[in-house]
């Protein structure tokens with residue numbers, strides 16, 4: 001298996017955690033986003049969108065982190081990323097999608113660059129007003145779900161890490177990198193700490209990657 005990613009890419013970070021949790025052998029190939037290598041001819045030949053991650057498993061070339069996570073979970077079922085019951089699966093997917101669909105796309109590098117270059121916004125407007133707003137909007141929602149539901153355990157859903165945790169942790173790293181205030185999310189941060197105490201999460205963090 002080969003994972004094309006970048007240390008600070010939170011979507012690639014999700015897949016690194018997943019690969020570690022499933023204990024899979026994986027070669028990590030760095031695509032430097034600051035250097036624009038995601039748009040190189042070599043890379044867009046395998047990922048026409050010019051985004052990371054891309055996972056290559058044998059002859060299969062997989063794109064989009066959420067699709068990759070579901071693929072890994074189906075192909076390598078243990079430990080499971082989703083609970084067995086439909087209600088639980090919907091809850092976990094819902095939490096994961098708050099990150100993957102409602103926070104992350106708004107704060108992606110290409111979007112931040114566009115706000116500056118095409119819409120003329122300065123650094124403060126982009127990195128604070130915009131970035132912090134969407135982080136707070138999403139994390140507040142997750143905190144409400146975690147604090148208000150008995151299904152929350154040591155992790156987002158029960159006492160084992162799953163799809164929601166895999167998405168949440170990299171998003172918290174992004175929030176910390178942009179110096180967002182996380183004091184208002186005690187339940188979410190307790191889950192974050194529980195995840196980071198696990199080797200699979202810890203080893204996947206940006207500063208522990210070869211291209212950090």
Ligand SMILES: N[C@@H](CCC(=O)N[C@@H](CS)C(=O)NCC(=O)O)C(=O)O
Pocket residue numbers: 008009010011012033038050051052053063064065066100108109110111
């Ligand atoms: N929805 C995609 C998002 C992928 C994505 O946006 N990746 C970012 C890094 S986290 C990227 O490659 N950005 C490159 C750029 O913005 O130029 C996924 O989950 O895989």
